[in-house]
Amino acid sequence: MAIRVGIPRALLYYRFYPLWKTFFTELGAEVIVSEPTTQEIFRKGLKKFIGDTCLPMKLVFGHVITLADKVDYLFIPRLVSIEKDTYLCPHFAGLPDVLRAIMPDLPPILDTYFNVRKKGVTMRSIYEAGKRFDKNPRRIYLAYQKAQEVYKKFLERIRDGITPQEAIQAFDGEEVPPVKERKERLNIALVGNPYTVYDPFSSLNIIQKLRKLEARIYTSEMIPDETIEEGIRALSKRIYWTFGKETVGAAFHYLDSKEIDGLIYIISFECGPDSLLKEIVDDKARKNKKVAYMSLVIDEHTGETGIDTRLDAFVEMIKRRRRSKKMEGEKNGK
């Protein structure tokens, strides 16, 4: 029987799932992903976690618990940084150790160490991740290459304008309607940590809600890295968190571009980096009169109805602005 590797549907699942899945499948393992987040999963995580922390960390605990008796290994990499000159928040580097400390009975954790801040992804990390399934470094490397190809395609699909969530669905073989065929009248940029924005439980289904309001969604994954760097050039110190940089870079880019009508920044309550970066985005958005802006700080007590009301008000505001702009345009035209 194939070795079963468990991947929690949390955190970087929303960024790397296609890469990880292809890699392990190529090496003959069976990949098992936990079910989409539910209240039940959340509660399980909350019970185990020690201390007070952000929603995503509580959620990953819940997902790990539901996976524990279904798999031979859990894949929880020890991520210090996933790209050059940037870090992830400190929680990521400690996660495998914290899980092990709090729940000693878990299946063995594949806690491959990734610190690509200085040298990029090393062959050693890749071998480390794959050696349980195949001892042959060449085959491991080939599996990695294949995974990279698949991942590149995944990223390209997102650049074409579908959300990462949909791109993952497409990767898993589901039907995703192409962007061109959609009827969309509003343009809204949605920024924040991917695992908060794309997990429907965390974001209270915001993407679906926006779609119902006929909005086209723009995310940070849809713009190239250079544009993101360009966006934050004005800051006196470069933002050194990967997702923080993407969030602020994308927010700044979209605020300055003429593409969008509104910007929504989703934050999970008690998120360390976002607690500071929100101030920076708020500041910039306040000075921009053309784009409607709203930040949503979400925790486990946030209700869906509250979000609905705020979204309605937000869309109403955009429409009003459009009308007045049109009127101005007509006046000037005369």
Place this chain on the structure above:
Amino acid sequence: MKPTFPHMGTIGVLGEAILRRFGREVILPPKTSKRTLTLGSRYSPEFACLPLKVTLGNLIEALERGADTIVMLAAGGPCRFGYYATLQNLILKNLDYEYELITLDYDMLNNLRKLKRLAQGQNWFQIGEAFRFGFLKLLTLEKMERSAHRIRPYEIKKGSTTKAYDEASRIIRRTFSFRELRWAKREAISLLKKIPQDKTRNPLKVGVVGETYTVLEPYVNLEVERKLGEMGCEVHRPVWATEYMISMLPIFSRWGPRRKYRKAAQPYLKEEPGGECIVSIGGTILYAKRGFDGIVHIAPFTCLPEIVAQGILSKVRKDLGIPILTLVLDEHTAQAGLITRLEAFVDLLQRKQARQKMKGKQG
């Protein structure tokens, strides 16, 4: 130019000493107070960590006093500390304060250039001497603090150690030359020596670990070390300003004073998540092995590295059988509640100590 910088326990002594030797008129923020905290929290993002709020309050109060230049460390990451200066700058500028910001970052060459500017034409030897003096002064002060921690549980009159230490620290802080410092040190030592002590006591040994800023800043941690001392505990801690400064230098990041903590924490934590996480865990383990009675772990609310530490400490506590009290602090933490929790904890440790003694006698 009238430079200032936020308070951070005793670290300010270093900054003040250096800038004074550069011939600058330093404007220190007034002692951190209720007002500092109120001002800082009012203008900070709501969920920012406590040190950011308090230091912002410090900066506002210093600017009110006429400071026109802010000197800050901006090295850091992956934690929030490295981004403080940028954010506080944004907030202060939006409040229409006018000043110049000088940040010291990882870019050493650039740092040296900035230092040279601050030093108003002094040569590198003089700059080096300024640093040497600053460090020596800070070390002396820390030495006094260590003695005070040791003496406090034996003091006969409650509060006498703190009084003597405050006096000693005032004498040391006044000095700005090597000679003055030598004299002050002698005087300070004799002050502490004069405290009447009852050496027959058998105090508990308690380690205080946690996030640097909250551990070093007595106003923010509600003087937890003093309280523990007066409840009869000999306090030790792994976080010291000098060691912290040294480990900030990239050359010492692997080999510096933190090495022993990293080694001790190895079985529990393979990578350093940043901040003081590794010191909190390593320190707890080392203290437990040395037979300490308990650990007080302090952290600001939502402090990322210390949440990681808290999770892992839960295992350490089970494995090594050492009681750990975690205190999470924010701007609303009240004295009364904290005292009750500390008393309950010390009580628990005392009962445990008594039980062990009984067992020892029987065996």
